[in-house]
Amino acid sequence: MTTFQEAPALQERPDPRQSIQLRPPTSEDGAPVHNLIRKSAFLDDNSLYCYLAICTHFSQTSVVATMGEDIVGLVTAYIPPEQPDTLFVWQVAVDTVAQKQGLAGRMLNAILAADACKAVKFVETTVTSDNAASRAMFASLARRNDCGIDESVMFDRQTHFLNLHDTEYKLRIGPLSKDTLDGEQK
Numbered sequence: 001m002t003t004f005q006e007a008p009a010l011q012e013r014p015d016p017r018q019s020i021q022l023r024p025p026t027s028e029d030g031a032p033v034h035n036l037i038r039k040s041a042f043l044d045d046n047s048l049y050c051y052l053a054i055c056t057h058f059s060q061t062s063v064v065a066t067m068g069e070d071i072v073g074l075v076t077a078y079i080p081p082e083q084p085d086t087l088f089v090w091q092v093a094v095d096t097v098a099q100k101q102g103l104a105g106r107m108l109n110a111i112l113a114a115d116a117c118k119a120v121k122f123v124e125t126t127v128t129s130d131n132a133a134s135r136a137m138f139a140s141l142a143r144r145n146d147c148g149i150d151e152s153v154m155f156d157r158q159t160h161f162l163n164l165h166d167t168e169y170k171l172r173i174g175p176l177s178k179d180t181l182d183g184e185q186k
């Protein structure tokens with residue numbers, strides 16, 4: 001079985017004095033992105049291969065935030081083939097060094113302002129009932145767009161997770177008002 005040495009990014013802290021830049025992820029970001037996810041509370045840690053695939057195939061609908069050489073923020077998202085008007089946000093993570101400074105909102109806006117999202121009118125995501133920060137972040141997105149949030153069960157604890165994971169509730173936000181985006185390009 002392949003094992004990995006603990007990456008330096010898990011021990012070293014980014015310098016908060018450096019400004020934060022946004023850009024689409026590349027395949028080389030897969031490993032640092034995986035490390036950021038592993039440090040984040042509430043997020044499921046998937047395989048490195050999974051993040052390599054996401055950074056490669058969904059780079060136009062995902063974003064990384066960098067502070068110098070370090071990745072301090074990430075949004076992975078995609079447009080489901082059957083729902084061309086919807087951006088499905090899979091994971092959002094912000095390093096503790098950069099939290100509560102509007103970075104998550106800035107990253108979501110950057111993706112929604114990208115060419116790949118021209119037809120997008122709704123954002124969907126899933127959240128557990130106890131993730132207050134995530135719920136606040138998507139409530140803030142709805143407020144900025146002056147639209148509502150519909151909530152329903154997407155993946156149920158018993159039916160889908162074999163009782164091993166809390167129920168994931170789908171939040172459907174929209175219709176978005178594109179002019180409220182700040183137009184930040186990745």
Ligand SMILES: CC(C)(COP(=O)(O)OP(=O)(O)OC[C@H]1O[C@@H](n2cnc3c(N)ncnc32)[C@H](O)[C@@H]1OP(=O)(O)O)[C@@H](O)C(=O)NCCC(=O)NCCS
Nearest residue numbers: 042092093094099100101102103104105133134136137140
């Ligand atoms: C959720 C998370 C991505 C938010 O990132 P962030 O950059 O700190 O968020 P922002 O600064 O853009 O804040 C967005 C909104 O959420 C609110 N918020 C952020 N963190 C919060 C917290 N811990 N508790 C309550 N509200 C919070 C902010 O006040 C803001 O609301 P406002 O626009 O009404 O002022 C970050 O806390 C994180 O990485 N958490 C761990 C992983 C996770 O839970 N990801 C989401 C599930 S995919």
